Amino acid sequence: xxxxxxxxxxxxxxxxxxxxxxxxxxxxxxxxxxxxxxxxxxxxxxxxxxxxxxxxxxxxxxxxxxxxxxxxxxxxxxxxxxxxxxxxxxxxxxxxxxxxxxxxxxxxxxxxxxxxxxxxxxxxxxxxxxxxxxxxxxxxxxxxxxxxxxxxxxxxxxxxxxxxxxxxxxxxxxxxxxxxxxxxxxxxxxxx
Numbered sequence: 035x036x037x038x039x040x041x042x043x044x045x046x047x048x049x050x051x052x053x054x055x056x057x058x059x060x061x062x063x064x065x066x067x068x069x070x071x072x073x074x075x076x077x078x079x080x081x082x083x084x085x086x087x088x089x090x091x092x093x094x095x096x097x098x099x100x101x102x103x104x105x106x107x108x109x110x111x112x113x114x115x116x117x118x119x120x121x122x123x124x125x126x127x128x129x130x131x132x133x134x135x136x137x138x139x140x141x142x143x144x145x146x147x148x149x150x151x152x153x154x155x156x157x158x159x160x161x162x163x164x165x166x167x168x169x170x171x172x173x174x175x176x177x178x179x180x181x182x183x184x185x186x187x188x189x190x191x192x193x194x195x196x197x198x199x200x201x202x203x204x205x206x207x208x209x210x211x212x213x214x215x216x217x218x219x220x221x222x223x224x225x226x
Contacts, residue, residue: 043067043078044087048102057088057096103128133162133221140164142223143176143185150174150185153200155222161185162221167214174219179209183216 046066050058058066064075079096082088086101104126134140142160153174155161161176169175175188177197186197186207197207 044082047087051098051102057098060096063096101126103130105129133223135220136164139166140220145185149199149201149204151201153187155185155200156224158224160223161219162223163217164220165217167216169215169218175215176217176219178212178214178216179207180211185219188215 043066047057047063050062050066057063060072060075060079063079064070064072067075067078069075069078079088079090083090083099086099088102089097089099091097105128107125107127130137141163143163145155145157145159145161148157155174161174163176169188171188171190173188174185175197176183176185177188179197184197184207186199189196189198189206193208195213196209197213199206
């Protein structure tokens with residue numbers, strides 16, 4: 035058997051998938067795991083299938099299982115004073131299940147401009163948008179205003195609905211014609 039721990043092996047498989055877009059063949063998996071006997075590779079695949087990490091296609095190729103894309107979710111990390119590391123094991127989540135409650139209605143939208151910086155939304159971020167026409171006051175929405183799309187807070191006063199930026203350099207936007215809600219931001223992704 036390899037010097038890999040199970041966790042390191044799963045990490046190596048995830049790295050392989052990220053680089054190649056597919057999982058390795060059984061022969062390549064044997065090399066990654068440091069296994070010489072084919073029977074051990076099949077045993078390893080069986081164990082990873084039982085855990086939900088791997089699955090196989092009808093033609094016996096490896097594919098990601100339901101837990102393949104899960105990531106450990108540490109309890110928390112304090113942004114203030116340091117604290118002792120908790121002994122409890124980390125739970126796992128997938129980013130999709132955490133950020134995307136309705137996959138068929140959700141997509142990522144790249145943010146342009148700086149009108150939402152005080153809401154923590156920066157140029158280049160990916161807004162996770164659920165495409166729907168209903169929103170609550172205070173939601174960050176993608177709205178069609180006078181034929182143009184924008185990302186702003188939905189607000190209302192005695193004159194009616196308007197869009198509120200989160201940057202004092204920008205004025206609120208009131209539609210000259212029609213204001214339509216296209217979607218609601220449900221999450222945000224930023225690569226550092």
